[in-house]
Amino acid sequence: MISQLSWKIGGQQGEGVESTDRIFSTALNRLGYYLYGYRHFSSRIKGGHTNNKIRISTKPIRAISDDLDILVAFDQETIDLNAGELRPGGVVVADAKFSPTIPEGVQARLFAVPITAIAEELGTSLMKNMVASGASWGLLGLPMEVFNKAVEEEFGRKGPAVVEKNVEAVRRGAEFILEQAGGPLDEFKLEDADGKIKLFMIGNEALALGSIAGGCRLMSAYPITPASEIMEYLIKKLPKFGGTVVQTEDEIAAVTMAIGANYAGVRTMTASAGPGLSLMMEAIGLAGMTETPLVIVDTQRGGPSTGLPTKQEQSDINALINGTHGEIPKLVVAPSTIEECFYDMIEAFNLSEEYQIPVIVATDLQLSLGKQTSERLDYERIAIKRGKLVAEELPPNEDNRLFKRYEFTEDGISPRVLPGAKHGLHHVTGVEHDQEGRPSENAHNREKMMDKRLGKIANLRITDAVKVDAAHANPELLIVSMGSTGGTVEEARSRMAAEGITTNQMMVRQMHPFPSEQLKPHLDAAKQIVVLENNATGQLANLIKLNLGYHDKIRNMLKYDGTPFLPSEIHKACKELI
Structure with missing residues (x-):
């Protein structure tokens, strides 16, 4: 039996990839497994390759995996693009409709399942995602009644006939592949999960929930990837607490409305991404000059301009600190976990009113949109402070x-x-x-x-302006990072520890005002400092150099191709520095 497994589904955007992943991971969450997801998707409504990867574990995880155990493919392009991640002995579950083949050199077992044909027999090809889900679930040998319950929750609003059809699609998919494989695959048999109830959400949902808990009763915003889910969540939930959401005509209207509402005494927020923040800069200066509370979420994505709207990047730090003309007081915070997204929003509203300043909460695309397990939130920690x-x-x-x-x-x-x-x-x-x-x-x-x-x-x-794991008094490496990279660094460090390499880790959570005094002793103690970030110019590293120096010690580890860091990449790069 194994303690963790990695599963990915891919196809064309609009083919049901997202819903397949959602139901599959929801069922796993019901069993008590820890999950960490990553979405690769195009900046269009339909068409273009998309895939969702989910890591399943019996222990807490906060990083995507280097390799892949099971790949579910709706087309050959999915196999060609992703088969290289498969570990030796991995499995491809593919729709027989396109006569799938495994690329040369990939040691994987292929199961060609008539996914579309089964769905069409049941009435519509739209149910092929349920056939594919059933095939995956069957290979893992997990209890089918749990999956059927997740299907019922997903489609229950459409009536019992639709639920019954989808449950049948799941059953047919599982039966077909189990006949081909001769039963569940022993090498993919997961250890039992703890069965405890856990939260399972994306960072944007945690930010939205935290804003409600923090007393927010109005959101004014304009839709933009990857921030839109915050607004969508609050549209559903905020009216239950006497609040409302206003979709404005643009980001300038959104931020000025938020300033006006805060001036009137209503805790109000807005959320956007880099292009929207650029439009808001003059108004942020107004909030600073008039000392009006204001909370903004910036979900960083690939830039500049339209850039890579659906890809990972951490390149807004300079703009968030220095973007406004003139000099104003502001606070820039960067959460790194689902839990921090929730608690930081509450603190952002409190500090914004206590200090009468703009507060910007900066996430990145992976944290905002990556769905992951979270422990239960402690509502006893909530306090409203109005200064x-x-x-x-x-x-x-x-x-x-x-x-x-x-x-x-x-x-x-x-x-x-x-x-x-x-x-x-x-x-x-x-x-x-x-x-x-x-x-x-x-x-x-x-x-x-x-x-x-x-x-x-x-x-x-x-x-916790700075979070430090100082396991060693004088480590060979101090790895400094921000945002969603924290869990990936932790995993890379565990590999280095097994090789006898001493490392400490530092997560910088407050970007401005910069908490120099909290960083300095750890920077002093390290023999070398590696600053890891998803941008091309080393913005966090430059922030450290500007405030503290250490030019001779600091080495950059940069990735700006639109994808998150992998544990193996950090492990390899750090070893090369020693």
Whole structure:
């Protein structure tokens, strides 16, 4: 028996690849397995090769696998493009309709199943995804009633007749391949899972759920890959909590609406990707100048311009920190797990109001769209903090002066009132202003206001701004990364540990203000530093050099072909440095 297995399904976009993976992985989740998924898809609605890869394990996993055990193919292109991942002894389950062949040199066993023919016999070729799912499930020898339950949940809203047809398609697929194979394959027999209930979601769903838990009641956004699922989730869920979602005409409208709603006292967010963030930059500057709370999610993807809309990249860091003209206070956070997506959103809303600043939560495509197992969330950790929002009645202003919305205070954070508060009248403007918000070009006032705004975040640190696994006092390598790469680094490190190579790991979760003091002792202790990131210019490495130096120690490990790092790639590259 084995403790983990990797399965992939591929075909043309619009052929049912996504739904096949969804039902297959849902059934595995019901059994209690840990899962980690990766989607390769084209930036079009229909056509073009797409595949979904799912890693199944009895233990927690946070990386895609280097190799592949089972490949399900709806066309020959899927075999040609992906067969190279198959380990010796792997299996290809292919539709007999296209007379599948295995490329020369690939040591894999082929099962040609009449996937389309069986589906058509049952009434429609659309059910071929269920036939393929049944064939895969049958090879693994897992309980069919669990899979049938997942099918029922998927199609139940369409009525019992549709459910029955799809269950039959699953049964026929399993029966055919089991007859060919002579029963479930022993080499793919998974150890029993723990059976515990676990969450199974993409990062975007965790971000959306975290925003609801954090008190968000309005989202204004424009659809864009890979952020759209946040809006889609909130469209379904937010009205249940008295909130709403507004799809705006563009990203400029989305961010300015969010600023206005936050000014009015409603916790509001928007979400986008690199191109949308570029359009939002002037408005983000307005939020910084007017000290208005604002939460933005940036789901990074391949750029520049339209770039690679459906591919992995981490290249927005420079823009998120320095994109606005002028200098404003802001917080840039980069979660690395499903759980962090949830908790970071709650903290983002709190810190945005406490410090009266824009907060940008930066994910990457793999974290945003990769479906994976998460432990149960701890709702006892949720607390709503609104900072210096004045709730009690204000005293009358002396001499009929306006409320000092931008009052100079010891910590740089001024009292904040909601529109309509008695005695709370004040100006709000994007030009430089005095304590009451009146436009001012006074040089002394300008200097004091800039110091006030920028100074209030100097010591701002999120929970676990830097996460470090310092297993060794003076490691040969310190591997530094961000976002979805954390689990892949962990797996590569375990391989190096087996070879006697000492490594420590650091995940930088707060990009700005940069937590230099938390990085320094670990950078000092390491003999060499490897900074791993999905971009071409080493933006995280340059951030470290800018704030701390270490030019002589730092080595870049960069990948910018649109695909995530594999554990084997990190393992190989690190060994070459030693």
